[in-house]
Amino acid sequence: MTKEKIDRINFLAHKSKTPEGLTAEEKEEQFRLRDEYIKEWRAGVLQTLENAYVVDDDGTEHKLTPKE
Numbered sequence: 001m002t003k004e005k006i007d008r009i010n011f012l013a014h015k016s017k018t019p020e021g022l023t024a025e026e027k028e029e030q031f032r033l034r035d036e037y038i039k040e041w042r043a044g045v046l047q048t049l050e051n052a053y054v055v056d057d058d059g060t061e062h063k064l065t066p067k068e
Helices: 003-016 024-050
Strands: 053-055 061-063
Touching: 003 024
Parallel strands: none
Antiparallel strands: 053 061
């Protein structure tokens, strides 16, 4: 996600707390930007976990496996 999009998310969050609030278009934009941010964040976490290993006391490495 670009710095401009993150700045826009923060701007909309601050504006939503003011007495004027957000317009309907801004609320929709805020929802779309937050959704995009969360999807990218989750993808990053999953990629990190896919490359993670657990090391036993004897030094044996075991790749993490997802729960079903």
